[in-house]
Amino acid sequence: MADSVNQEQSFRIGAESSPTNSVRRVVVTGASSGIGAQTATRLAADGWSVVALARREDRLKAVADAIKADGGACEYKVCDVTDEESTDRVVSEIxxxxxxxxxxxCAGAAFGKDPVATARLEDWRGMYELNVLGTLRIxxxxxxxLKQSEGTVLIVSSTAGIEPYEGGSGYCASKFAERVMARVLRLEQVGEPIRIIDVSPGLVQTEEFSLKRFGGDHSKADSVYEGVPDPxxxxxxxxxxxxxxxLPDTVDVDSIVIRPRAEGSYTKLHREG
Structure with a gap:
């Protein structure tokens, strides 16, 4: 018994001192705006060396430059996760x-908010290519x-992947798929040196999410957050x-659901005035 305990302690000490366990390099997709940009910024401030990926080089460079100006470590690479050649090239470099x-x-988007009967196939296709297949590809x-470094795969999905709502069929379906991907990958990798984490945000006010969803219509985009205290x-x-x-490499937070206090669910939202 004592030998077993000593062996376990030796293993833990060896693991803690392993060079791969001290690695602090993170790849963040969708890093040119919104949650992706803020994640890159927050992690860099916490001592991570960030590799920021996105399609728009001008926005991506601005994020990386701001991080470096604050003393953080960040490089950027233009990458379209919906494109096989682009992703192959960038991952090889990384x-x-x-x-x-x-x-x-973090790369993801919602396109349209039409009912199933009239939803555009192009919108559904775009959401699946980006939210599901793009995530799978990277x-x-x-x-x-990541497994060599005892690392982590973290997927930012959505509460739309938990509770469907009218007008959200395509987006909800893609986010359900993303959450299921995370859960199945977690099951498949049990016993392997890898963590799989799903973060499901509720109502988050960013500069582009709703604006993209409604095709640039500012009034529709603004109405999503109108009257909601502290989204x-x-x-x-x-x-x-x-x-x-x-958290320690051995601690896997399977799922985080995070909402503003004003939101009980998609259909239970407190608005003032």
Whole structure:
């Protein structure tokens, strides 16, 4: 018995002193705005070396420059997670440059809010390509190096993947798929040196999410948050991500559901006035 305890203690000491366990390099997708940008900023402030990925180079560079101006470590790479060639190229570069400890999947969007009877196939296709297949693609390509570092795959899904609502069929379906992906991957990787975490935000007010959903219609986008006291902001989600990643490698927070106090569910939202 004593030998077993000593062996276990030796293993833990060895694991804690392993170079791969001290790696603090994280890949953040969708890092040009919203939750992705704030996550990159928050993690860099916490001592992580950030590799920021997104499609829009101008926005991405601005995020990276701001992080570096504040003394953080951040490099950016233009990457479209819906494109196989783009993702292959960028992941090859990332892996060649060193080990990776965490992947935070923030890339995602909602397109339209039409009922099933009249929803546009292009909107559904766009959401599946980005929210589901894009997430799957980057996870598959980085999973081997993450396991070498005893790392973490973190997926930012949505409460839309928990409770459906009228007009949200396409977005809800894509986020259900994303959450199921996280859960199944967790089951499949039990026993492997990897954590799988799902973060499901509720109402979060960002500069682009609702604006993109409603095709640039500012009045519709603003109405989503009208009268809601203290909706969540991107940094609230970034802090929950930072906290989950900062736990010991052996602690897996399977799921975090985070909402503003004013939101009981999608259909139970307190508005003032």
């Amino acid at each position: 892996v060649a440059e060193g080990p990776v400890k965490a992947l935070v999947n 996870i598959q390509k980085l999973l081997p190096t 969540l902001h991107a940094d609230d989600i970034a802090e929950s991500i930072r906290w989950a990643l900062d």
